[in-house]
Amino acid sequence: MRWISLALPLLILIGCSSSPVNRAQWSELRLMPTSIRSLGENLPEGSGLALHNQTLWSINDGGNDPILYGFDLTDDSATKVEKVTLRNAANLDWESLITTSEALVIADCGNNRGDRIWFQFHSISWDQLVESQGLVDANTINVKLADVTPAVERQDHNRDCEAVTEVDGNYWLFTKNWRDHKSRLYIVDPNSDQQSVSSHQSFDVAGLITGADYDAKSRRLALIGYGSGFAVTQPFIWIVPVYQGQAQFDQAVRYSLAKMGQWEAIHWYQGHLLISRETSPLGGALLAEVKLPTQMH
Template sequence: MSWRLILFAVVLLGLMACTEPAIKPDTIDSGESDDAFVSEPVEASAEPDPDPFEAVVSQAYPELPDRLTIEALAGLPDAVNETSGLAYRNGHFWTHNDSGNDAMLFELSVSGKQINRRVHPLESANHDWEALAQDNDHLYIADCGNNLGDRIWIQIYKLAWDELDAARDRGVVASQRLNVRLADTQPERNVHAHNNDCEALTVVEDELWLFTKNWQNNNTRLYRLNKNAEAQQVISHAEYPVRGLVTGADYNPQTQQLALIGYRLGFLNLSAFIWLIPVADGLPDWTQASYHQIHPMGQWEAIFWHEGNLIVTRETSLLGRAQLGIIRLN
């Protein structure tokens, strides 16, 4: 997407122009002025309050570990260079592109380097597909992207795995459309300067959990959705201080652990991260959450628990081509 290319161009040009790092990798732009001249004397002020995020990380969460490293598994085919969601079925990963692309699901080969099948869900459109979620019977496609902030309703397309399994290459499958309104938001048209965006969906027990991508305050809100309601208006259950832009989510029912992936923006700086959060009594236990930087940098979009490890995908950008990778946790 054009804004991403502009962002990464600025990042790379800025870093190449500097003889010394302009900012430490963990630094977040505070927005405070660095003016060199003051026209009038000012009284000495008390020490500024500490960064709330840093205080929370150091006091409430376990000590931060070293960066987690993403091991490359495959360069993804050009046809999925804007990969945004990830699912797994019968030994194969499924993915899709986001806005500006066809309403198409792609089944990857075992290696991840080729495309086995392209399947179109009937009665669907790709306004901005951003995530996949799954249970034993269904695959869910979240058309929830909202860069401008002006969407009132979002759509989730529900597909039966049995029908998807039987579909031929370039075939079609039936889909059920679930219309969802985030009732505690007001639509606004202010690109990348609002809290109405969304790119993350996962299944937790009998619910769909939707996480927002808050450009303005860098938090995320959790919405708990009914997997079967064709129209629903919901309000957020909670808001969490992720201090970044959440781009993907997945829940591991075996370990009852939630994973969120995203990135943080600073001055000439972009860093990717993962939050690992236990789920207890049907809710995220944020007091036991842990924050992890991930390397290498990139627009990491999708995340999926697989055999105790995390599979992730990255979009094509100036920081690298679209990629399938693994974070080994065991």
């Protein structure tokens, strides 16, 4: 998404504040992201992360070309950047990347205005991506949220989306609720070309969810986001256990991040988390690592 201008009138920012929430699950620990490299030259609006064979892939969001950017995670200089263009898909508002064993999936689900009817998921097999020579064609499915009514209400609605991940073979889509600061979960069948889905669960995340990733080994879901209004300076990560296909939000823990910014994407990596920040007045585009505490609080 585009950054939220800090130059807006303060009364507008105050109007975005949320109602009081239960903070019993909020840890007192503040996690410090460790910088890995700047992303500003190619990915000023990096909105998704996907890792395959040590190549980290990312995307810019809406208004940019339909290009995937890949670089070697082990190369500290990051001088070599691979660019792969999708020939048969536009970038309406790419907001998330899904990593599966067979493919990289682009979630075109951004909906700042609130009037979008269909979301698209563009799938490219890893083999095709490796052999692409700069151009690929994607397989696309179309998804509609069945329990909402589209209408133009820019950044004043609960129908936006920037966070999708794979859990047990399905895509889990989390809404970004500008109005009530909750998030609804929708489960998408990747094998259905066109489908309407209704929400399964709703979580009181107390903020705007911008990224999601699931670790099948530990069966933990990670959600990243930040607040609105003055709370835009307060990014956070939720760690949510998953059991028998259900997100156990009553057992989740929320950690604040000790480095400000519009953190837009998250990806599990060797038991820790890679996160990316979009360019904004709060800081430049950045890839960083976050290490979780050994003993969860």
